Amino acid sequence: MTENGTFEGTHPIANFYQDQGKHRGILAWILSTDHKRIGLLYLLLVLLFFSVAVFFGFLMRLKLMAPGFPLMKPQMYNAIFTLHGIIQIFLVVIPAIPAIFGNFFLPLQIGARDVAFPRLNLLSWWLYISGAIIVFLSLFTGGGPVDTGWTFYAPYSLRTMVNVPLAVFGVFILGLSSILTGINFVTTTHRLRAPGMHWFRLPLFVWGIYSTAWVQILATPVIGITLLLIMLERYLGIGVFDPAKGGDPILYQHLFWIYSHPAVYIMILPAMGVISEVIPVFSRKRIYGYKAIAFSSMAIASVGSLVWGHHMFVSGQSDLASLIFSLLTFLVAVPSAIKVFNWVATLYKGSIELKPPLLFALTFIFLFSIGGLTGLFQGALAVNMHLHDTYWIVGHFHYIIFGGMGFGFLAGLHYWFPKMFGRTYDCKKAVWAWVILFIGFNLLYFPMLILGWEGMPRRYYDYPPQFHTLHLLATIGSWILIAGLIWIFLNLFQGLRKGKEAGGNPWGGTTLEWQTPSPPPMENFERIPVVEKGPYEF
Amino acid sequence: MFVSWATGLSGKVVDQVFFYILAVSVFLLALITFLMVYFVIRFRKKRNPQATDIRENIWLEIIWTIVPTLIVLAMFYYGLTGFHFLKKAPVEAMKVKVTARQWSWLFEYENGIKSIELRIPIGKPVKLFLTSQDVIHGFYAPAFRIKQDVVPGMTTTLWFQATEVGTFDVLCTQYCGLQHAIMMTKIVVVPSEEFHQWYQKGREEMEAIKGKPRGAQLFQEKGCIACHSLDGTPRVGPTLKGFLGKTVIVITDGEERSIEADDDYLRRSILEPNTDVVKGFPPIMPKEKMADEEIHELINYIKGLK
Numbered sequence: 001m002t003e004n005g006t007f008e009g010t011h012p013i014a015n016f017y018q019d020q021g022k023h024r025g026i027l028a029w030i031l032s033t034d035h036k037r038i039g040l041l042y043l044l045l046v047l048l049f050f051s052v053a054v055f056f057g058f059l060m061r062l063k064l065m066a067p068g069f070p071l072m073k074p075q076m077y078n079a080i081f082t083l084h085g086i087i088q089i090f091l092v093v094i095p096a097i098p099a100i101f102g103n104f105f106l107p108l109q110i111g112a113r114d115v116a117f118p119r120l121n122l123l124s125w126w127l128y129i130s131g132a133i134i135v136f137l138s139l140f141t142g143g144g145p146v147d148t149g150w151t152f153y154a155p156y157s158l159r160t161m162v163n164v165p166l167a168v169f170g171v172f173i174l175g176l177s178s179i180l181t182g183i184n185f186v187t188t189t190h191r192l193r194a195p196g197m198h199w200f201r202l203p204l205f206v207w208g209i210y211s212t213a214w215v216q217i218l219a220t221p222v223i224g225i226t227l228l229l230i231m232l233e234r235y236l237g238i239g240v241f242d243p244a245k246g247g248d249p250i251l252y253q254h255l256f257w258i259y260s261h262p263a264v265y266i267m268i269l270p271a272m273g274v275i276s277e278v279i280p281v282f283s284r285k286r287i288y289g290y291k292a293i294a295f296s297s298m299a300i301a302s303v304g305s306l307v308w309g310h311h312m313f314v315s316g317q318s319d320l321a322s323l324i325f326s327l328l329t330f331l332v333a334v335p336s337a338i339k340v341f342n343w344v345a346t347l348y349k350g351s352i353e354l355k356p357p358l359l360f361a362l363t364f365i366f367l368f369s370i371g372g373l374t375g376l377f378q379g380a381l382a383v384n385m386h387l388h389d390t391y392w393i394v395g396h397f398h399y400i401i402f403g404g405m406g407f408g409f410l411a412g413l414h415y416w417f418p419k420m421f422g423r424t425y426d427c428k429k430a431v432w433a434w435v436i437l438f439i440g441f442n443l444l445y446f447p448m449l450i451l452g453w454e455g456m457p458r459r460y461y462d463y464p465p466q467f468h469t470l471h472l473l474a475t476i477g478s479w480i481l482i483a484g485l486i487w488i489f490l491n492l493f494q495g496l497r498k499g500k501e502a503g504g505n506p507w508g509g510t511t512l513e514w515q516t517p518s519p520p521p522m523e524n525f526e527r528i529p530v531v532e533k534g535p536y537e538f
Numbered sequence: 539m540f541v542s543w544a545t546g547l548s549g550k551v552v553d554q555v556f557f558y559i560l561a562v563s564v565f566l567l568a569l570i571t572f573l574m575v576y577f578v579i580r581f582r583k584k585r586n587p588q589a590t591d592i593r594e595n596i597w598l599e600i601i602w603t604i605v606p607t608l609i610v611l612a613m614f615y616y617g618l619t620g621f622h623f624l625k626k627a628p629v630e631a632m633k634v635k636v637t638a639r640q641w642s643w644l645f646e647y648e649n650g651i652k653s654i655e656l657r658i659p660i661g662k663p664v665k666l667f668l669t670s671q672d673v674i675h676g677f678y679a680p681a682f683r684i685k686q687d688v689v690p691g692m693t694t695t696l697w698f699q700a701t702e703v704g705t706f707d708v709l710c711t712q713y714c715g716l717q718h719a720i721m722m723t724k725i726v727v728v729p730s731e732e733f734h735q736w737y738q739k740g741r742e743e744m745e746a747i748k749g750k751p752r753g754a755q756l757f758q759e760k761g762c763i764a765c766h767s768l769d770g771t772p773r774v775g776p777t778l779k780g781f782l783g784k785t786v787i788v789i790t791d792g793e794e795r796s797i798e799a800d801d802d803y804l805r806r807s808i809l810e811p812n813t814d815v816v817k818g819f820p821p822i823m824p825k826e827k828m829a830d831e832e833i834h835e836l837i838n839y840i841k842g843l844k
Contacts, residue, residue: 153673155673283581330613338606351588354578373567376610382620382623386683389711390678457710458711
């Protein structure tokens with residue numbers, strides 16, 4: 001590469017794996033400011049943490065296989081469901097799509113050489129791994145693993161003997177990482193678009209990442225401050241949340257959900273972005289309702305920041321507050337519905353190839369619809385009185401987070417895999433693995449909806465015998481689901497090692513990342529492209 | 539078990555809204571899924587090698603914005619009217635004070651009776667005034683479809699009315715620590731006559747205790763009597779008849795050991811109830827704040843229970 005950033009005279013071009021930078025070996029990765037390498041660093045850690053959290057989930061389901069099943073003691077179960085939640089939410093689901101695909105593809109899709117602040121980007125990754133290490137350290141220090149649930153509700157979290165301060169400090173650091181990533185992505189989208197890439201020529205994945213980044217910047221500080229208050233209250237005895245010291249435990253819940261509800265949109269908006277990429281490419285057709293999809297992302301991000309109180313209908317907050325939060329909750333369902341209709345309309349009169357990325361994307365629509373529709377029940381004030389804090393909620397949010405964000409992630413992984421690694425995978429095996437995963441998923445989570453309606457509360461290490469059948473079904477589902485996951489990743493891993501060379505554009509995509517070789521060179525584009533048409537012109 | 543029948547007025551109200559939303563949701567899900575599958579088959583590449591470019595139709599966009607908005611507003615409205623009913627207790631409702639503590643429930647009636655089960659007459663509205671002694675709990679009666687968090691430092695309320703005789707579960711829904719999963723009790727709905735007899739008898743017992751020593755009164759006031767019988771029958775906790783001086787097997791940190799139930803053990807059990815729990819009983823006894831002198835009186839009273 002010459003100094004003015006072109007690749008003249010060096011053919012074939014070195015891809016970003018081969019590039020010779022300042023450092024060698026592992027340092028060439030963990031000190032790299034290249035957005036693609038950082039994206040892959042996140043991928044590695046996220047998959048590692050995901051495996052740990054899935055293992056915890058597996059243990060929980062095993063314990064609940066039968067009433068009184070003596071697999072572990074209550075304290076152990078309480079710690080495991082807490083860790084499952086903390087790891088999945090803060091270490092896996094929130095960073096997954098923005099930090100992996102956002103890092104890797106945001107600059108590529110807008111025609112940039114990197115994000116706006118590459119070194120800040122590396123710092124975000126270091127904060128992420130530091131936060132993760134601190135969370136894991138909290139398991140073996142102080143009073144042992146946290147047993148509060150990932151929600152850290154006061155006053156229980158203020159009184160339990162386990163190592164709450166270190167765990168919340170870890171989450172605080174993770175929040176910092178998330179904020180910096182958000183700042184980076186907003187700036188990148190505003191400042192580094194290629195010539196001609198005006199706002200309505202942005203791929204919809206960029207819109208998803210962009211709206212998410214705003215939520216990351218604006219909402220995350222609230223939980224950061226709240227968790228610091230928990231630490232202060234535990235160490236210095238300041239009575240902010242503990243009623244015994246004059247504090248207010250409902251205030252804690254407000255502050256917690258002011259972040260943690262929008263966090264759901266941090267999870268789902270980027271996944272919706274992935275779906276909006278995949279559907280047009282495999283229907284060989286412009287996406288239907290580009291502007292409606294783009295604006296609904298912004299609508300979800302803004303209205304979604306005002307609905308946190310629907311987690312608190314039975315908490316003791318005022319009935320008037322509940323009324324307003326319920327109304328806003330129902331309204332925020334509309335932009336999600338609009339997206340679904342536009343996706344389905346895009347299929348109409350397309351020329352559809354049901355390749356694995358599309359299969360995962362359509363599964364996203366199906367499972368996310370179940371997740372969204374079950375959410376309507378909880379949003380209705382009267383029904384919430386019955387369903388709140390039951391297995392219905394557990395079923396609902398797994399349909400949203402795993403069925404939505406998880407399948408969106410898998411769609412993205414199967415879609416961009418050839419670009420990221422330069423090789424393809426076995427499509428047939430991917431489809432069979434999908435079949436297993438789909439069956440396991442529904443067998444695991446659908447019974448939870450029925451359990452909740454029958455009155456099974458969540459966070460129970462044991463249960464009365466009338467709930468046995470459905471719990472047993474869910475446990476069997478968890479085994480099938482894990483088998484599906486293992487097969488999916490084995491197949492991809494095999495593609496990584498032995499897959500055929502993918503070439504620059506194996507799916508016939510029209511967005512800018514497909515105009516680079518696979519894997520892309522260090523600075524992405526030989527010459528910054530000039531954009532003359534919309535993102536999905538086939 | 540795939541059926542969960544609702545009971546009481548509240549059960550009926552909640553289930554109506556539930557099934558309305560269920561019907562709409564099933565229809566929408568079926569519609570979306572059908573269209574998706576149909577398009578994928580009908581417009582597959584083999585059958586439709588060339589995609590047709592379709593421009594947005596503004597009316598279609600408007601329709602599928604407005605129709606879902608109307609649908610969700612209807613759901614909001616039904617949810618709200620149900621909620622209005624669930625939150626507005628009739629003035630003639632019988633009042634019961636509910637205290638939650640890790641990990642048990644205590645119900646106190648207007649005449650002073652204390653009970654660990656909620657016994658109520660059929661057909662009479664009951665209004666609960668709930669508070670917690672320690673962390674947040676959740677009072678949940680699934681058959682009645684009602685729930686309310688029980689928060690320390692404040693009083694929340696909940697009302698319901700039984701329409702049939704029977705026994706119904708009460709569960710804790712707000713995670714409250716180690717034994718959250720077994721923090722359960724019952725709502726016992728009985729005919730009015732039976733309730734009044736029980737209520738009267740409780741009242742008489744309360745009167746009878748007035749002339750008794752301080753220890754006996756404390757045993758009643760602090761709610762010990764709800765779990766520890768005086769006549770030899772085991773309840774949630776062991777009976778205290780002839781308890782003092784007995785050799786009992788207790789569970790300490792998951793290990794069994796044999797100790798003598800002496801003064802010291804009783805004192806420890808009042809101060810730190812769940813360190814040495816008598817084998818066969820759940821570790822759910824709440825800590826009660828008591829002065830040294832009160833503990834002394836209480837132990838003296840228990841000593842006398844031969």
